[in-house]
Amino acid sequence: MHIPDGYLGPITYGSLWAAIAPIWFYASKKIKETMKASQVPFLALGAAFSFVIMMFNVPIPGGATGHATGATLIAIFIGPWAAIMAVSIALIIQALIFGDGGITAIGANCFNIGFAGVLVGYRIYRLIAGKSDVTSRKRVIGAGIGAYIGINLAAFLTAFELGIQTVLHVGADGRPLYSPFPLSITIPAIMLEHIFLFGIVEALVTVLVLLYIQKSHPELIRG
């Protein structure tokens, strides 16, 4: 799901930089207003967790690999706006230092995984969890479903952005200038693997960590 440099043309990566900039600005404002100095280590922990969990490539036998992102899980502990920044920081370092995701595509990857994945995953979690106790089963179910839908939304946005390149940018020779696969290929290729495997991995990671924290440190979960 980390779009590399060259797969998106300037219209798409430019638009997504333009979209993520005000989101980062708003998230920073939210963090400044609501986060106490003592909570900063949690922001760092969330960013580090997102980075590390993305190193665990999960294989489809004989096929591609993918990974969890921890997006919804992190939001459950530090709130959605802090989580958007935490995941964004992880994605930016991945791109700059490790070439995992492109520089031009930082806006796109942060929008897909960091913003859409986090916010929608978290909202679904809240919707299902309601005002239930932090140790309740409802929280776990909400977290699992939120995480599953969140990562699938991020995957869908990725597939959509890749797939529209053949329409947006065609060279003089009639061949695509950037990602050469149409939506009819990108959507099934990326969605099937996320619906049937990586989404389930994301939900499992989220549920297992939440169950552990519910037992050991329930005070960490936001009410």
Added chain:
Amino acid sequence: MKSSKLKVKTLWFKKLWIGIGILVLLSPLGLIIPDLLKAGGAWGEWGTNEIEKVAGYVPHGLKKLSELWSALIPDYAFSGWDRGIKSYIAYIISGLIGVAIIVGVTYLFAKILKRGERGMN
């Protein structure tokens, strides 16, 4: 009472960081298991060599943009250390470097945000 509470707090907080450390040490599983199951990279994250194999050619714009940035540690690997045990060690070291940079950047980000406020030294 308050100080003992704080101690407990730092203790479990350490535990969470130890958890991150354990994950970094286990991270080579993210290379080993895909290798065992003969899985390739992520869909749509191919380099130009691979995309030529998949699509039959390398789109012009893609080629140009893909040369834009040279990462310090591409693919969490060191050159010449891209196979077997050495690649696992490189993966772990990359994980440690990544976590260290991320923690540093996050603190810097928070410090800039909270600049001028009390209790944020």
